[in-house]
Amino acid sequence: MTDDFADQIILVTGAGDGIGRASARRFAELGGIVVLIDVRGVEEVEAELTAKGCTVIGATMDVRNGAAWNKLVADLLVRFGRIDVLVNNAGIAMPGDSVIGSTEDMWDQMMSINAKGVWLGMQAVLPAMVAAKRGKICNVASTAAHIGLRDAAVYCASKGAVLALTRQAGVQYAADNVQINSVSPGTTMTGIQRTVTDAQRAAFLPLTPIGRFAQSEEVAETIVFLCSAGSSFVTGADLSVDGGMVAL
Numbered sequence: 001m002t003d004d005f006a007d008q009i010i011l012v013t014g015a016g017d018g019i020g021r022a023s024a025r026r027f028a029e030l031g032g033i034v035v036l037i038d039v040r041g042v043e044e045v046e047a048e049l050t051a052k053g054c055t056v057i058g059a060t061m062d063v064r065n066g067a068a069w070n071k072l073v074a075d076l077l078v079r080f081g082r083i084d085v086l087v088n089n090a091g092i093a094m095p096g097d098s099v100i101g102s103t104e105d106m107w108d109q110m111m112s113i114n115a116k117g118v119w120l121g122m123q124a125v126l127p128a129m130v131a132a133k134r135g136k137i138c139n140v141a142s143t144a145a146h147i148g149l150r151d152a153a154v155y156c157a158s159k160g161a162v163l164a165l166t167r168q169a170g171v172q173y174a175a176d177n178v179q180i181n182s183v184s185p186g187t188t189m190t191g192i193q194r195t196v197t198d199a200q201r202a203a204f205l206p207l208t209p210i211g212r213f214a215q216s217e218e219v220a221e222t223i224v225f226l227c228s229a230g231s232s233f234v235t236g237a238d239l240s241v242d243g244g245m246v247a248l
């Protein structure tokens with residue numbers, strides 16, 4: 001493994017399920033103090049990781065809520081004095097998402113969770129990271145940021161925003177020794193796949209050179225790498241974890 005996260009303060013959003021849960025588990029196994037952020041309860045993940053002897057802190061929070069972000073970060077700074085890592089992973093997709101089929105409500109929900117939530121998270125932790133001249137942020141984008149996926153119009157737009165924001169912030173804070181990168185997962189077998197029909201998912205398989213879909217743990221390993229000391233000269237970058245889809 002790339003790093004030892006002993007005693008690092010690591011915030012993971014969307015930690016209640018899927019890629020976020022797998023990432024939180026890996027950081028915790030590597031010794032991090034992991035703050036499990038999710039809009040729904042994270043008791044199950046907390047119980048799983050605490051039983052393994054890991055140190056985790058549950059935080060029920062909506063990533064769209066800037067005041068909640070600021071309070072969480074202020075509380076953590078009082079308690080620990082620093083934030084080492086932020087993984088902005090929480091995100092949603094919605095069915096019927098073509099330009100014609102999508103609604104203003106779908107636009108508002110996907111843009112506010114997938115894009116605004118990432119911006120708010122970075123805005124909350126960056127002052128402390130910049131002051132400490134140390135920090136790592138990994139945002140979760142998607143292949144949808146790189147190619148036009150059918151029935152994912154607003155989702156594609158929201159993930160394009162994540163990619164652009166990551167690039168910009170990576171440049172802005174590079175000299176402050178804060179590295180900001182993103183991952184772009186391909187089809188990964190998580191709860192978000194409920195928004196896609198079996199037929200739609202099957203259509204992705206020939207577009208995935210590796211010939212199968214990802215497990216959450218495979219994406220988590222890349223997120224952990226981008227937050228580790230081993231990625232010290234990587235910033236403003238996006239790493240595809242898609243079985244070769246966007247290389248096709």
Ligand SMILES: NC(=O)c1ccc[n+]([C@@H]2O[C@H](COP(=O)([O-])OP(=O)(O)OC[C@H]3O[C@@H](n4cnc5c(N)ncnc54)[C@H](O)[C@@H]3O)[C@@H](O)[C@H]2O)c1
Binds near residue numbers: 064091142
């Ligand atoms: N699974 C895939 O195929 C795939 C592919 C590319 C990108 N992604 C991205 O990966 C990330 C994780 O998705 P996943 O596949 O693990 O999905 P998931 O549905 O399994 O997990 C997402 C988690 O985010 C939480 N969440 C949703 N809205 C939230 C909010 N407003 N505030 C806080 N938490 C919230 C959910 O409660 C859930 O626990 C998302 O950003 C998604 O867009 C997933």
